[in-house]
Amino acid sequence: MTADPRALKIGVLVPYTNTNLEPDMMLMRPEGCSLHFERLGDYDIDAIPGADQMARLGASDITETLRLISGVRPKAVLYGCTSATLTHGTGFDRDLAERIKVRSGAVSLTAAGSVVAAIRALGVTKIGFSSPYVGEINDQAVAFLADAGIETVARADIGRELGNYGQGELSPDEVFDLAMRVDLPGVEAIVLSCTDMRSVEAVERIEVATGKPVVTSNQAMVFALCRALGLPRPKGAPGRLFERL
Incomplete structure (x- = not known):
């Protein structure tokens, strides 16, 4: 493990009204990683976030979002909305992860898949x-x-x-x-x-x-990230799940 605390850049895509994913990720940040966030939009801020709205978010074009997050040359990109792919199914979730991987050149993990x-x-x-x-x-x-x-x-x-x-x-x-x-x-x-x-x-x-x-959801993404990159349990990561690393 490198001694540089910012050696591995991790991109995180966050729905634009979400206020808790970023604090959670900072709390559970793996040693040797820096976190870089990009917002996701394309849903009505005033509407109840039902299935149609979340499915729309999952299906939205994130080409520009990925172009921007790719600017930090991330080692991994996390798609930080669970319901956006739960509403489409497991095949869609896998396909989205693959599209993010191809467009970003990084390890790709979704919240639902994690x-x-x-x-x-x-x-x-x-x-x-x-x-x-x-x-x-x-x-x-x-x-x-x-x-x-x-x-x-x-x-x-x-x-x-x-x-x-x-x-x-x-x-x-x-x-x-x-x-x-x-x-x-x-x-x-x-x-x-x-x-x-x-x-x-x-x-x-x-x-x-x-x-x-x-x-x-957030704990699972950090667990999947650590497993994918061979990282040890972060100091701030709670739960018996991390005993499985």
């Missing part, structure tokens, strides 16, 4: 799924995971429609409560999906309370 990789790394197949999404996206998320061989035994959402800023305004206590709603018999791990939800701060508390490993 969640699947993290669940598999834990060696579990039955999960409890919690999110702040509108119901239809949760249906698509369950189907996405099922296509990857993962069974959703329990599911919970926040119970109300949240706007584009509402997801990010949920407190870690609310995230903890949301996770506890899927701590049911048969659940082997708890998944907290959404890159704008403050899940990382609640991981260790949830694991202590349930005795089960927790996977969050």
